[in-house]
Amino acid sequence: MIVGLPKEIKNNENRVALTPGGVTELVKNGHTVYVQATAGNGSGFSDEEYKSAGATILPTIEEVYAIAEMIVKVKEPIESEYKLIKPNQLVFTYFHFASHEPLTKAMVASNAVCLAYETVEKKDRSLPLLVPMSEVAGRMAIQKGANYLEKPLGGRGILLGGVAGVAPAKVLVLGGGIVGTEAAKMAAGLGADVTIMDISLPRLRYLSDILPANVKTVMSNSYNIAQAIKSSNLIVGAVLIPGAKAPHLITRAMLKDMQPGTVLVDVAVDQGGCIETCKPTTHENPTFVIDGVVHYCVANMPGAVPYTSTLALTNATLPYVLKLANQGWLTACQKDEELRKGLNVINGNIVYKPVADAFNMAYSPVENYL
């Protein structure tokens, strides 16, 4: 198959969808890979490395889209890319269709086949191509939080791990899924006094088994949260109710119960945030202060660490990319239920119901095309 790797052109996106290692695997399997010049620069991979791996470098994005049977990307295509996508071309990337009507309509009009990373789903209902970015964001939440706890950055001036004779900082993690678990692990590793809350008792049992002794598990409810915020120095928002807006577990009125210089890192901001006062911010301007409480609410945290994020993402995507290249999308999706769940649009038809429902558009079950 002819595989095309365009450079990401969304603002501040430095990830790339294939590493030179991924290109090597595709070439070894008999495929031809075209890489747009400088596509890997933001993640630290040079054109020379891609060439050595067996790719051909093309100077423009137009040439990559024109020649490829399968486009592998990171972010959803932006408007200038819509017209480059061809009928029957397979596009494998994050799409997040349900929050973007113009994109959905453009992809329906393109007659391409759109396979979305975010809806590839395993039997246990986990989302293998979302997990790596949650792992990155969860770990980063503590790195950022520790930083903003420093006095010159608006924080209380407390060192996460404390020192001999001085108690460590208190960290509260709301939500014990992927983001929350990684955050708790990092905070515990730095010596903080950590509390993690979730509404799922089986999940809390599991966390209590695997996390170190300086992490307490507590049932998430309004009373427990209201008590815990009074003494917490760093609070990480990491709740998710699939397909819904995040619930506001911390309201505007609750800020006055916190100590000045408390830091809030609301990782769930991409789903509306679980802290009422959080609004999406950017890496250029990541924080704001309300009532003396520092808010960090960057909606694409992994974008700040493109090297790690690219490797984490491609570790997860490459086995699927290889399957699609080796078998073609039709056979691969007929055989592999996980990949089939990723199909959102096939040749002008929306085959993923939540996307059709989001915009009152026609829905046609995926089975009609397999």
Ligand SMILES: NC(=O)c1ccc[n+]([C@@H]2O[C@H](COP(=O)([O-])OP(=O)(O)OC[C@H]3O[C@@H](n4cnc5c(N)ncnc54)[C@H](O)[C@@H]3O)[C@@H](O)[C@H]2O)c1
């Ligand atoms: N800002 C970013 O850059 C970034 C990056 C990656 C992920 N995220 C977001 O982080 C959020 C968490 O992702 P995840 O992968 O950890 O999800 P997940 O599904 O693994 O975990 C969510 C957890 O929240 C728990 N939960 C639900 N309601 C709760 C409540 N009221 N109180 C406490 N816990 C509750 C669930 O039981 C679950 O364990 C998502 O919104 C995701 O989109 C943001």
